[in-house]
Amino acid sequence: MEDCTVIKTKIYTVSELNQEIKKNLEAGYPDIWVEGEVSNFYFHDRKHMYFDLKDENSKIKVVMFHHSNRNLIFDIEEGLHILINGYISLYEKRGEYQIIALDARPVGKGALILAFEQLKDKLEKKGYFDITHKKSIPLLPGRIGLVTSIGGAVIKDIIQVLKQRFENFHLIVRDVNVQGITSSDEVCEAIDDLCGYGVDVIIIARGGGSLEDLWAFNTEKIARKIFRCPVPVISAIGHQTDYTISDFVADKRAATPSVAGELVILNKKEAVGNLKGMVKRAESLMKSKIRAYKKEIFFLIKRRIFIKPETLLDRFNQNVGDLNVRLKNDIKEYVRAGVEKLVNLYRMMDKKNIIKKIHFYRMAIGNVNTRLFSIMQYYINLKKNEIKYILEKVADKNPVNVLERGFALLYDAERKKNIKSIKEAGINQVVKILLKDGILSAKIFDKIYKKIEPGLKNEN
Amino acid sequence: MKIEEMNFEESIKKLEAIVKELEDENISLEESMEKFEMGIKLSSNCLKKLNEAENKIEELARSEDGKLITKELNLEKEN
Numbered sequence: 001m002e003d004c005t006v007i008k009t010k011i012y013t014v015s016e017l018n019q020e021i022k023k024n025l026e027a028g029y030p031d032i033w034v035e036g037e038v039s040n041f042y043f044h045d046r047k048h049m050y051f052d053l054k055d056e057n058s059k060i061k062v063v064m065f066h067h068s069n070r071n072l073i074f075d076i077e078e079g080l081h082i083l084i085n086g087y088i089s090l091y092e093k094r095g096e097y098q099i100i101a102l103d104a105r106p107v108g109k110g111a112l113i114l115a116f117e118q119l120k121d122k123l124e125k126k127g128y129f130d131i132t133h134k135k136s137i138p139l140l141p142g143r144i145g146l147v148t149s150i151g152g153a154v155i156k157d158i159i160q161v162l163k164q165r166f167e168n169f170h171l172i173v174r175d176v177n178v179q180g181i182t183s184s185d186e187v188c189e190a191i192d193d194l195c196g197y198g199v200d201v202i203i204i205a206r207g208g209g210s211l212e213d214l215w216a217f218n219t220e221k222i223a224r225k226i227f228r229c230p231v232p233v234i235s236a237i238g239h240q241t242d243y244t245i246s247d248f249v250a251d252k253r254a255a256t257p258s259v260a261g262e263l264v265i266l267n268k269k270e271a272v273g274n275l276k277g278m279v280k281r282a283e284s285l286m287k288s289k290i291r292a293y294k295k296e297i298f299f300l301i302k303r304r305i306f307i308k309p310e311t312l313l314d315r316f317n318q319n320v321g322d323l324n325v326r327l328k329n330d331i332k333e334y335v336r337a338g339v340e341k342l343v344n345l346y347r348m349m350d351k352k353n354i355i356k357k358i359h360f361y362r363m364a365i366g367n368v369n370t371r372l373f374s375i376m377q378y379y380i381n382l383k384k385n386e387i388k389y390i391l392e393k394v395a396d397k398n399p400v401n402v403l404e405r406g407f408a409l410l411y412d413a414e415r416k417k418n419i420k421s422i423k424e425a426g427i428n429q430v431v432k433i434l435l436k437d438g439i440l441s442a443k444i445f446d447k448i449y450k451k452i453e454p455g456l457k458n459e460n
Numbered sequence: 461m462k463i464e465e466m467n468f469e470e471s472i473k474k475l476e477a478i479v480k481e482l483e484d485e486n487i488s489l490e491e492s493m494e495k496f497e498m499g500i501k502l503s504s505n506c507l508k509k510l511n512e513a514e515n516k517i518e519e520l521a522r523s524e525d526g527k528l529i530t531k532e533l534n535l536e537k538e539n
Contacts, residue, residue, distance in 0.1 A: 138469060139468060139469050139472070140467075140468040140469065140509060140510065140513070142513060142514075145520075150519065150533065150535060155535065156535065159517065166513075167515065168511070168513045168514065168515035169513060169515065170513060170514040170515070170516045170517075170518075171516070171517045171518070171533075172518050172519075172520050172530065173517070173518065173519045173520065173533055174519070174520045174521075175519060175521070193520060193522070193528055194520060196528060197520055197528050197530070268510055271506075271510060272507065272510065274472075275472070275475075275503050275506050275507060276503075278475055278476065278479050278499070278503065279499065279500065279503045281479050281482075282478065282479050282482055282496055282499045282500075283496075285479070285482040285483060285492075285496075286482065286492060286493075286496045289482075289487075289489065289492050290489070292485075293489050
């Protein structure tokens with residue numbers, strides 16, 4: 001460190017160094033074109049694109065910001081060979097240099113063709129072209145919607161074809177620009193308007209042109225609009241050889257606008273001819289049928305039955321007899337089965353249920369009774385014991401019992417007062433001693449104070 | 461469905477089916493009479509539908525206040 005200061009070498013901070021390198025890089029490569037294959041493609045929030053551009057030996061980081069990539073008509077995707085225009089810069093946070101791409105174009109084929117192929121592929125995968133989604137075109141549409149430019153020859157062609165096929169058609173035209181940047185939006189709006197107004201079928205038509213001219217009909221927006229249109233759509237864009245996305249999505253593709261006129265409505269003369277043909281065929285079928293029946297009737301009339309009809313009657317009579325017997329038996333059996341069923345039902349429904357219920361309640365009542373009884377028994381026993389205990393206690397307190405156990409009771413001479421303390425008796429006083437079997441008369445001749453401790457035996 | 465309520469396509473399909481049914485030899489006379497009668501009604505319904513369509517060419521546009529309006533188509537105006 002000290003050496004450095006001594007030799008006066010400039011010391012950078014990392015930020016300063018990166019800033020300087022960035023400045024040099026941006027000045028050194030301000031406008032470059034580079035070609036390579038896309039790898040590690042990452043479309044952050046569908047805004048900024050991050051990817052590597054590589055060849056066999058080397059790769060370089062590329063960023064294409066939203067404002068640069070939003071005008072691309074094709075999708076940049078993994079493995080695509082592209083040519084990029086931009087400048088070199090340095091991402092200071094990581095010290096990584098990268099191309100800031102401003103424009104990109106495919107290598108090998110035109111951007112429009114690539115975009116067309118990519119969209120076609122994408123919509124095909126989404127099922128937009130599936131035959132199951134195609135609505136059928138009505139034979140006789142009451143109102144025909146037409147989206148086209150009323151300035152062109154296309155509309156005249158279509159009207160002419162319609163007039164040839166069907167003199168009394170109802171056509172509703174919605175004028176749009178079929179070319180230019182607003183064209184796609186205008187066509188979408190026109191489809192909405194015609195649906196809103198109410199038509200039975202919609203033709204979208206324009207004459208031939210280059211891929212650029214027809215571009216309005218190759219957008220995802222138009223594809224979605226046609227796909228979701230509740231009314232069948234005929235797409236008639238360009239010549240026989242021109243194919244657009246709208247042709248693929250539409251319910252029917254007309255090779256040219258004139259063909260659309262043929263597809264959209266039946267040929268009235270043909271239809272009338274066809275109808276007349278069918279009626280004629282029906283008439284002749286009826287005629288031959290009637291002829292055949294006539295022949296049969298003629299043949300039948302000659303049969304025995306018609307000559308001797310009684311024979312037929314005999315057989316009928318017998319049959320009727322048989323049937324009568326069978327019918328009677330059937331009815332009997334039917335009624336019997338019905339009655340049986342009713343009886344069964346009555347048995348099953350009423351009795352069974354009620355008896356079951358009675359059983360249930362009986363059981364329930366029985367249970368309560370037994371329980372009550374045992375509880376009462378318990379209390380009665382409890383009370384009995386209590387009473388017994390109290391009686392025993394009371395027995396202990398009975399003085400007679402005490403005398404039985406060898407104790408004595410002391411009274412005054414008149415046996416009026418129970419002497420419990422020596423203080424209550426005087427010397428020479430006559431007292432009565434009550435024992436279990438009689439009374440002793442005695443005289444006190446001395447008093448000895450002594451507290452008798454419970455539990456000790458009397459000393460005398 | 462009543463024949464008068466059928467559209468052209470339904471009518472013509474039914475008529476085709478009836479003609480096919482009439483070709484069946486096992487069908488009874490009563491049934492074929494009924495079918496034939498229905499076929500005649502269907503065909504006249506079809507003819508009616510073919511002729512009753514309006515004969516009009518209009519242009520659909522938006523008025524100044526944004527409402528959809530129709531007017532007679534004038535093809536010469538842009539030329």
